[in-house]
Amino acid sequence: MRYLGATNRMNSLLILLLVVITTCNVYVLSAPAEDFDYEFSKVQTMAEVRAEIKETGKPGVVFVTQPWCGACKGLKGSVNADAEIKSLFENWVVVHAAGDELSAEWHADGEKDGYIPRVYFLTPDGDFAKVEAPNPQYAYFFPSAGAVKEGMRKVQDILGVGGGGGGGEL
Template sequence: MMMAPFNFNNGLNLALFSIVFLSLSSRVCVEASSKSLARGWGDHFEWHSLSDGLELAAKVNKPIMVIIHKTWCGACKRLMGEFSQNKDIPKLAKDFVFVNLENDEEPEDNKYAPDGGYIPRILFVDSKANVKGRHLNEQGHHKYRYFYSNADQVFITMKKVLLTWHYHGDKIEPDGEGGQVYDEL
């Protein structure tokens, strides 16, 4: 049995083809965009720009992890390699919005450099771009509280961030500044 060729002259066929093509194209573009924003930090994570991350976090009510780094920075490259290969971070990634800021994308607002402009810095913020000061590297140097020298330190802080947010169905809601701790992960 011979099949009839797909006829674009039929308005319905053209409309259906357009819908399917656009939906597949947009998915490919989103995936390509997320991968291009990974910049070596892990293509298996969903990455966002700061503005898109803030908007998404407001919709899904998740904390934002902001990574600020430079392409020329040796410490950034070491942490990037560990972060992208870490086996534990993906377990928590679904509960965060990941934002990757490289080179000139670093915001000029001083709130993104609460204790200095060193790199790399990893900050945990809410959807209103408020840096959560209690979420810092407790194992790090007291002068560089948002500097992480290895991925295990990042994972520990990610767990602490989630412990200060509580779950209601599929939503994670921030607690007050006191950071009440709920069930351990």
Template sequence: MKGSSCKVFGSVFLLACLAGLASCDEDRGKGLGEKYDWHTLEEGLKISETTGKPLMLIIHKSWCGACKAFKPKFAASSEILELSENFVMVNTLDDEEPKDEKYTPDGGYIPRILFLDSEGKVHPELYNVNGNPKYKYFYFDDKSVAETMKAAAKALSPASRGEEL
């Protein structure tokens, strides 16, 4: 009896561990979509520097009503997903928000999206041109995000900077 109890317990433990790993993978998108290749800011900056790809930084909070309304629109957008191939995607939630002033060019509101070059410089000229001029980096829909992503890819690509990969 003891041997079979150990086998049952071991199987249950293994399934619980696997379920835990699956839920961790499912949480990588933090509500913004699981199909993206998400990174932490630290990882993203290193990858961007190595590859020359620009970085797209999304700062949001779990408790924010505007963030909750925005996330499903972002997650469902096939256009944003396709455009994301041109960027190192960084998704910061709650306490992961970077503290440096450069990440709050016109305030600390949320959600906000910033674009950085491969040297880690924030480009304040890349913002939601269809949004509120007081909150330039606030996005309320997928269309405005895609529009700025296109401009950022063009402005920050290695070719536009006269660099070769």
């Protein structure tokens, strides 16, 4: 009889463990890092991005991601958790290009490597701004909200807006 009680306790613990594991898996699969929680510009092509940037007179930031990319999910989670970057976005045209159908159109001028995520910064004229990424081997790889904010501030400095001194090279 004593053995039967131990088995019931073991079964109860096993069921509890399975419930915890299942709950954790559901949470991870539905975590907010799956996508950005920001309302992006509704453009579909790089030509439309440039047109909106020129029309608004704002600089632009373009996020190029894929839904299956772990680094992309990390970037999205980092941006979602950062209130400061969302306030910076208010003075920018912010675009998210995502999906397996992304064409070469979403590459920077002359760029051949298709790594992701990529983040492009554009001037109010619609030109690509020369902003050095944290890793110079990957010119458009900004892996976190902090790196993106730094890139945005560099563009603002170059343009002489947002507290920057201006005068840098575009």
